[in-house]
Each structure stands twice: as C-alpha cells, then as structure tokens.
Amino acid sequence: MIKPVALITGASSGLGKATAEHLARTGWRVFGTSRRFRETASGNIEMLQLDVCEDDSIANCVDTVIERAGTIDVLVNNAGFVLNGFVEECTLAQARSVMETNFFGVVRMTNAVLPHMRTRRNGRIINISSLAGLIGSPYRAFYSASKYALEGYTQALNAEVRGFGIYVSMIEPGFFKTGIVQAAVNAGQPxxxxxxxxxxxxxxxxxxxxxxxxxxxxxxxxxxxxRSSRPRLRYRIGPDSVWLPRLQTLLPKRLFTLGVRWYFKLD
Ligand SMILES: NC(=O)c1ccc[n+]([C@@H]2O[C@H](COP(=O)([O-])OP(=O)(O)OC[C@H]3O[C@@H](n4cnc5c(N)ncnc54)[C@H](OP(=O)(O)O)[C@@H]3O)[C@@H](O)[C@H]2O)c1
Structure with a gap:
C-alpha cells in the first residue's frame, strides 16, 4: 500500500520531532528536516538537511522528496525560533532574522511545494503559529510580529487555493514542553x-x-x-491559547492592556 507523504520542517526537536514520529507511527511516509543533519534516517523518518532561509536548500529538499516519494501530500511548516528581548533591546538585524525564519521561511517552503499540490489538485499545508500570533507578547514583540504575519498570510492563502483542492490550516499553540527556550536568541543590545x-x-x-x-x-x-476531509483554518491548542484570546475579546481593550502590564510586572 502506498503511504501518504508528509514533509515536516524543524523535525530535529520539540513539536516537529513529536509530529514526525507520530505520523510515521500512524501510516505516513515522513520526511523531516534540520539545518544540521545531512540525509540521515532516524527511525522511520527520512531526515533531510534544510535551512528555510536559503532558497537552494529549500529547492534541494523539496526536489529530493519529490524524487524519492513522487509527491508531497502534507507540508507542516513548523521550523521557528524565539527572539527574547524588549523592543529597543533587539537589533534590526535580529528582528529581520526572526521574520526571515518564522514568516519568510514559511513563504519560501510554501512557494516550493504549492506547484506540486496545485497540479495534483490536492494537498494540505499546516502552519505552526502561536498564541503570540493572537496577543502581542511583551519581551517577544518580533516573535509575535512574525506569527501575526503568518496568521494573515495563512488566512489569505487558504482562501486562494481552496479551489485547487488544497487546504491551509494553522495551529495556535500555547505553552508546550520543548527546547524552544534553550534555542531562543537573546537581544543584542540589553x-x-x-x-x-x-x-x-x-x-x-x-x-x-x-x-x-x-x-x-x-x-x-x-x-x-x-485526515480530515475539510480541515478548519484555525486550531487552538493548550489551555492558555484558548482562554487568553477569549479574555482579549471579552474585556474592554484598556482593561486587557492593564492586565497584560500587571501580569508581566511591567510597571
Ligand atoms: N514550544 C512552545 O511553547 C511553542 C508555542 C507556540 C508556538 N510554537 C512554535 O512551534 C514551532 C516549533 O517550536 P518548538 O517549540 O518545537 O521549538 P524547538 O524545539 O526549538 O524546535 C525548533 C525547530 O525549528 C528548526 N529550525 C529553527 N530555525 C530553522 C531554520 N532557519 N531552518 C530550518 N529549521 C529551523 C530547528 O531545527 P535545527 O536547529 O535542527 O535546524 C528545530 O527542529 C515554532 O514555529 C514555534 O514558534 C512553540
């Protein structure tokens, strides 16, 4: 039986790794990526080298999957990192770099995979957004900005490609137990x-x-x-990702802002 094919960026750790392992266990042929690995197989996952900021790296990765598996049924755009720091502490280069990976990385990967999906009139793209893409997060303004950009982009893209049988969804996680804090970059001018x-x-x-x-x-x-025949655009997961956006909608804006300042001890 031919297995459906998933390509997952940032599968060396955290959410990407867990997703790759789970899909591989449940009947998918899984290609995972990391900037560090070169063409290794880890368990049932075929690991490929990929930097989502590099066009050549993306072309190599996508071509390899198509050559080996003949198709890409699902693309999970998961690769990303956090830039810690208050706004004026972050250099412009750092702000650009988080947008480059978390937003333009998704744009590049999607541009590379869409032509295949469009030709086949079938495909799923799942973008890993964040609670920080729903609420501007102090100390992580540029990370938030990258996820807000992803939110608008994903909503628009989903409307554009539905007619080609392609569904684009985003997952908006709250806190998850991963190495994201260890991998975070700190502001360059404290x-x-x-x-x-x-x-x-x-x-x-x-x-x-x-x-x-x-x-x-x-x-x-x-x-x-x-596996859904009609996936939704948005999926929130994790308790904080469910109740905080609700509070933001329910409370008067001034009160919510006061609450955020109080919560983060910014006064
Ligand atoms: N954990 C949370 O609480 C949380 C909450 C909301 C959203 N998220 C989102 O979930 C996604 C995964 O994060 P995580 O928590 O699993 O963090 P993680 O454990 O640090 O994993 C991040 C992954 O992204 C890859 N990556 C980073 N920069 C890359 C680049 N330029 N090109 C290709 N791959 C790159 C890393 O691979 P290599 O270093 O091996 O290249 C790694 O596999 C991110 O988009 C993050 O924003 C996480």
Missing part, C-alpha cells in the same frame, strides 16, 4: 532599565514551557487535520 522586568519575564516564559502541554498532543492534532 538596556539596564529593563533588567528587573527581564528577570521576571524570562522566568515566566521558562516556567510556562517547562509546565507546558506535551508535544504528543499537538502531534495528534496534526494527524487529525491531515
């Missing part, structure tokens, strides 16, 4: 005035991820979306 807030917010995010949901939960959701 400012002493923010030292107190930085210590608190760093500890808050660290604790959030340590006590976050299990990546296997998100992996199961990805499988559900892949």
């Amino acid at each position: 400012i002493e005035d923010y030292n107190h807030q930085r210590a608190y917010v760093d500890a808050y995010f660290g604790q959030g991820v340590r006590h976050g949901s299990e990546p296997a939960r998100l992996a199961r959701l990805v499988e559900r979306i892949c």
